[in-house]
Amino acid sequence: MKGLATPAVIAVLAWTSPAAVPVEPTALAVMTWNVCTATNANCRLYQADAQQLAQIIGGYATSQPIRPDVIFLQEFCGGADRTLELGLQQRTGRKWTVRSLALTSNAGAPYACHADKSGRARGAQSIAIAVADDAVTFTSHPLSSPPWYVKRAVLCATIAAKRVRACGTHLSSGTRYDDRQPGAPYRTRQIKEMMAYAAKPGYRSVFGGDLNVAPPDSADGSAAGRRAIVPAYRAYRECDQNGTSRTGRWTHSADGRRKKLDYLFTSQSSKRQCHVAPPTSLSDHRPVYLRVEF
Template identity: 65%
Template sequence: MVGLPAMVGQVLLLVAGLLAAPSAQQSPAKPFSVMTWNVCTGTNSDCRFYRASALELAENIGRYALSEPVKPDVIFLQEFCTGATGTLELWLERRTGRSWSVGSWGLTGADGKPYACHPDRLGRPRGAQSIAVAVAGDAATFEIRPLPAPPWYVGRAVICATIPARKVHACGTHLSSGAAYDDRQPGAPYRTRQIARLLEIAAKPGHRTIVGGDLNVAPPDSGYGSAAGRRAVAPAYRAYQECDQRGARRTGGWTRAGRKLDYLFAPKGTVRRCHVQRRVTLSDHKPVYIEVAL
């Protein structure tokens, strides 16, 4: 005959097992993927995408979004053209069978006028050079926030997409180049301020942040690029994990001309895969893909 204390113990073990069962059966975190690519189509005649039509842009961006090992739920684009936004959205919807929404922002010059993309090869206007964020499937809201920028050149901004169904805040940008006509002062003052402001904007309570784009600085431990630029991006590494980060070293594989300029940051411990497609020759930058578990 089982004594009362033993019976009580068995009951408690049974109850504990029942309470633990649901947590053991919880579904694993779903993957979420982002791609970033500076497509170099607006004004740089050295790039093959220069003066590409809206359809040519959409087809090639879409192809690299669909054919790689990482299939993005969100796409960040830089040096895109506002005139191709609708074509890209329609192409993605028709080829993927998913709804897509695309938010874009056209750069403005020092005079406040749109910083125009050069016409396509048939002479048709393509709108302003732009940054864009494309979101697949889930409903998203877009917000455009200005970043500090040299008053003598183009403005800079970040586009953030809030995706409530995934509790994701995805922010893409293109920072000052550091060339003589852009953030030209010693110490990279504008890129330093741009990254600081970018991190403030990207953080959203109750959401997981994925932030990146063409930041135009070298990784802190890379040993190349300006020391000021490397210092400027260090706070992003303190707050997040970069897609191609090599262990504790804050560096990664090259994305343009042997140097890393393109980044994707995600919450620490969530990065599952990073991919850089270096076979691309249409742009001077290579697309970067991140897969995270959220």
């Protein structure tokens, strides 16, 4: 993976909002969705083939009140990259560029998606970003991860024409096989590192995805997980945040419990509009949409 920063640089950047640099005003719409297609048999998109994935994602890109220019995806299958590009182009009439990043084991081997219903391979379980119209540069950056489980990373898209840096990720979970230690140490580090990677001088930042922590002012999840996300709320505004309340509508449903795990953060001074899609059995997560004017 590219772009490894030193811990000292990460620590400084993660606690500092990007400096104000005069840039032309612009608007951007972003969608994030954990599509739950890779290995979770409880989701209807489990074992979906590339065409089905492209059709469903394209539908969410065109059927909701906010139509995204940038899409963050989690639990995606990298073998569908090109099909998704073409599907989005057909649905929207715009040119799209899709880049995915495979998640790897602690030994460095990619996690394979389960085969589709016809037995065809679908590539590795991935995070992905799709960007419409503009020329884009993608970079990937490793995140501190438990040495016994998945190596997490953040994938960033730098859009020079809009002076925007958009970064999506899927962070460790608090399960017994992942970030299991008291205090959520890995998610705490991952969020600070993600903020550092999203900051670029002269650019506006948008970042988020499935962060696997509940909001600070909710009663959900662990107290350590809720504390882990505090630095992001301190330096930025979250899509579904109202006033000073650091919470939002639920985005994840499993085992009869609903909570917010999916986020989109941007600058505190921006004008924001947020939308959370209706519940769906396609995935255990709901898509979240942000329209921002910088």
